[in-house]
Amino acid sequence: MRENIDGHFLLIGLMAYPIRHSLSPKMQNILYSKLDVPYVYLAFEVTQDKLEDAVKGMRALGLRGSAVSMPNKQLVCQFLDKLTPAVEMIGACNTISNDDGVLTGYNTDGMGYMRSLKEAGVDVIGKKMTLIGAGGAASAIAVQAALDGVKELAIFNQKDDCYDKIVEIAKRINEKTKCKATVYDLADQDQLRKALSGSTVLCNATGVGMKPLEGQSLITDPSMLRKELVVSDCIYSPRKTKLLEIAESQGCKTLNGIGMMLWQGHAQIKIWTGQDAPIDYVKEKMGFND
Numbered sequence: 001m002r003e004n005i006d007g008h009f010l011l012i013g014l015m016a017y018p019i020r021h022s023l024s025p026k027m028q029n030i031l032y033s034k035l036d037v038p039y040v041y042l043a044f045e046v047t048q049d050k051l052e053d054a055v056k057g058m059r060a061l062g063l064r065g066s067a068v069s070m071p072n073k074q075l076v077c078q079f080l081d082k083l084t085p086a087v088e089m090i091g092a093c094n095t096i097s098n099d100d101g102v103l104t105g106y107n108t109d110g111m112g113y114m115r116s117l118k119e120a121g122v123d124v125i126g127k128k129m130t131l132i133g134a135g136g137a138a139s140a141i142a143v144q145a146a147l148d149g150v151k152e153l154a155i156f157n158q159k160d161d162c163y164d165k166i167v168e169i170a171k172r173i174n175e176k177t178k179c180k181a182t183v184y185d186l187a188d189q190d191q192l193r194k195a196l197s198g199s200t201v202l203c204n205a206t207g208v209g210m211k212p213l214e215g216q217s218l219i220t221d222p223s224m225l226r227k228e229l230v231v232s233d234c235i236y237s238p239r240k241t242k243l244l245e246i247a248e249s250q251g252c253k254t255l256n257g258i259g260m261m262l263w264q265g266h267a268q269i270k271i272w273t274g275q276d277a278p279i280d281y282v283k284e285k286m287g288f289n290d
Helices: 024-035 048-061 075-079 085-090 109-119 136-148 163-176 189-197 242-249 258-273 279-285
Strands: 010-016 039-045 065-068 095-099 102-106 128-132 152-157 180-185 201-204 230-233 253-255
Touching: 010 024, 010 048, 024 039, 024 258, 024 279, 048 075, 048 095, 048 102, 065 258, 075 102, 085 102, 085 136, 085 163, 095 258, 102 258, 109 136, 109 230, 109 258, 128 136, 128 189, 136 152, 136 163, 152 163, 152 189, 163 180, 180 189, 230 242, 242 253, 258 279
Parallel strands: 010 039, 010 065, 128 152, 128 201, 152 180, 201 230, 230 253
Antiparallel strands: 065 095, 095 102
16 A cells, blocks of 8 residues: 555546456556556446546546547547557557557557467567457557568458458558458368468457356367467456467467456556556466466
8 A cells, every 4th residue: 555645646447347356466566556646546437428528527637548448449439539559450459559648549459469379478570460359458469569570360250240340440450551461250260270370370369268257268169279379358357268288288388367467557657657557467466376
């Protein structure tokens, strides 16, 4: 608990619904204390119908910034003054910086995922990645992977409301980067098997594997996962999803979503403070080294 909070401290928010389960407030406040910067990070349950008012409140109260999570990542873009090129491609924002009343939207989800691969010693640059999902996290990962230099993206999703959106994002990736992105129906298991056979990394960017879908996996046939494949999951609770259990049984290197969560937070703190947060320190304090 920080004991030096005074009138010079500024507030950083987290606007989402639901959000009380998030580890981000604990993580960020540990790091602000370690860095000795005058910020406090609090979670606010903000539904879409209250989002515009919440952004106006940011301006009125002078919040330094805010994180944004589901279901607000797409809607919030229309209430901001500036968007980074990545946010324009993704169509979703998870980080707002308030610079003298000018609100700029960033997306650090993809940054966090790519940095987590690098820190784990996984090199996917110039190689192929298979991505499952079409929501905000999947879109951010796809765009950042393309911008960072992944050569080919095979994106799979069921034909739901998000399918056309990820098709459009793949089109932007193909037009604006050197990456070749192709979207497939997740029901086409033969195509999924083919994509995985030539991929360096598989990333699950869906909620399948966490509550209320805990114990489920979109990959059910272990033979799809050769041991050379790195299998990653954006989910961090539970730490070992059903997908990661299956991958481990095949001898694959596996990564859960803790690294992505930590490194996207690192990118946010860099935006808000200009400082590099000590990720090893917070991993120890939060028990992520266990």
